[in-house]
Amino acid sequence: MNARPLTILFMPESAYGPTNQCIGLGDILRKAGHRVVFAAEASWRGKLEALGFEEDLVDLAPPSDSAEDEDAGQFWKDFIRDTAPEFRKPTVEQLRTFIHPTWQALIDGAVYCEPQLRQIIERVQPDVVVEDNVVCFPALMTCEASFVRIVSCNPLEMQGNAVAPVFSGLPAGDPTEWEAFRAEYDRSHRELWETFNAWVMEQGAPALPELEFIHTSETANLYVYPEEADYVDRRPLDATWHRMDSSVRETDEAYELPSLAADRPEGSALVYLSLGSLGSADVDLMRRLVDVLARTPHRYIVSKGPQHTEFELADNMVGAEFLPQTTLLPQVDAVITHGGNNTVTEALHHGKPMIVLPLFWDQYDNAQRMDELGFGVRLPTYSFTDEQMYAALDRVLSPQLRGRLAEVGAAIRSRDGLRAGAAVIERVAREHRSRVEMTVSVQA
Structure with a gap:
């Protein structure tokens, strides 16, 4: 990368997945000598600075008396906890009872922090703003800096008639239910979208695409998904889109296997269990998984969560x-x-087959994609039987599937998506800097 320092402002969604995704990119750019600033949500205070970044944080809602003691991403942990009963419903029913309230919460946060974000941009004076979120923040669209959007969810977010609708978890090869799902999405979200779109335009930003809550960049858009699992054969993307086959941050400390995991009996596999910071908050589900997995010959490393x-x-x-x-x-x-999406793409990066138990948002789409491509097994999260889990374990631990995924992982790693994405961001920032300098030169 060119050594001349640039200023890059990241604004990730408060959840761990998008923030970790931006941390990985930001770390590459920081090590290249650039100034990297995070306009993350306030509960991340101190955690990003410890990694070498500047923090200029935002509140997504009025701060509570205990805000300083909140865990990173607490805003969304609380929201998911309160709406968790909705995860037991079919995806089409979740549109009104979970997806709509989620969009509303995201929109409320965008509206609340808009004045703060404008002040941050004025202070930071970035060459490029990088948003890894799913709603528009007009301040990012109306400032002088270039704008890069990252899609760190399943790329069905870039919608098209030849692919299944986002959030549906419907199969790619059977469009029977696609239109009914899209029609219900329209019925349940049209009014919300119209209200938000009007507000976005009032702030000086362009109108939103039909029934979408965020713009694409006219300059550069990044998305995280391996070529081997992508949908571009059914839904081609224009030249502004750049695929990062994976985005595995290099800031995690080394992990030494505990003796129970390292010194396991012959024939005992080692399986990693993680439902993410939000999914693992469902204690009953975690207890169910512990119970069924305890009766297998394998060893497990469990991310226990909040x-x-x-x-x-x-x-x-x-x-x-x-x-x-x-x-x-x-x-x-x-x-x-x-x-x-973070766990799925990181597992593919390392060539690991998966059992997927989706809960919300794009997790159904990832579960379906892994299952239909044969990279893993999708199970019904709240109704799987012991026998289904044991059969799924046999499938993902088979030598044939593990060998196939090892080859997939090697190919993904060879494409080095993390540095490919960082190079796009640096290029856009440098082009912006060149335009500004040229304008100043002409005016002088």
Whole structure:
């Protein structure tokens, strides 16, 4: 990369997935000598600075008396906890009872922080603003800096008639239910979209695309998904889109396997269980998984999450509230996951087959994609039987599938998506700097 310093402002969604995705890119850019600033949500205070970044944070809602003591991403942990009963419903029913309230919460946060974000941009004076979120923040669209959008969810977010609708978890090869799902999305979201679109335009930003809550960049857009699992054969993208086959941050500490995991009996595999910071907050689900997996010959490393004190692990398990996922994954044989895009793409990067138990948002789309491509097994999260879990374990631990995924992982790693994405951001920022300098020169 060119050594001349640039200023790059990241604004990720408050959840761990998008923030970790931006941390990985930001770390590459910081090490190249650039100034990297995070306009993250306030509960991340101190955590990004510890990694070498500047923090200029925003509140998405009026701060509470205990705001300084909140865990990173607490805003969304609380929201998911309060709406968790909706995850048991079919995806088409979740449109009104979960997806709509989620959009509303995201929109409320965007509206609330808009004045703060304008002030941050004025202070930071970025060459490029990089948004990894799913709603528009007009301040990012109306400032002088260039704008880069990152899609760190399943790329069905870039919609098209030849692919299944986003959030549906419907199969790619059977369009029977696609139109009904799209019609219900229109019925349940049209009014919300119209209101938000009007506000976006009032702030000076362009109108939003039809029934979408965020713009694409006219300059450069990034998305995180391996070529082997992508949808571009059914839904081509224009030249502004750049695929990052994976985006595995290099900031996690090394993970040394505990003796229970390292010294396991012959024939015992090592499986990583993570439902993410939000999914693992469902204590009943975690207890169910511990119970069924305890009756297998395998060993498990469990990411226990924010409710880690509320359930106990079985004798064939070790775990902790937080685990360095990116350095742990290369050492396991398979993964049981909620289907968050970070975990799915990181598992593929390391060539690990998956059992996917989707809960919300794009997790159904990832679960379906892994299953229909044969990269893993999708199970019904709240109704799987013991026998289904055991059969899924046999499938993902088979030598044939593990061998196939090892080859996929090697190909993904060879494309180095993290540095490819950082190079796009740097290029856009440098082009902006050149335009500004040229304008100043002409005016002088």
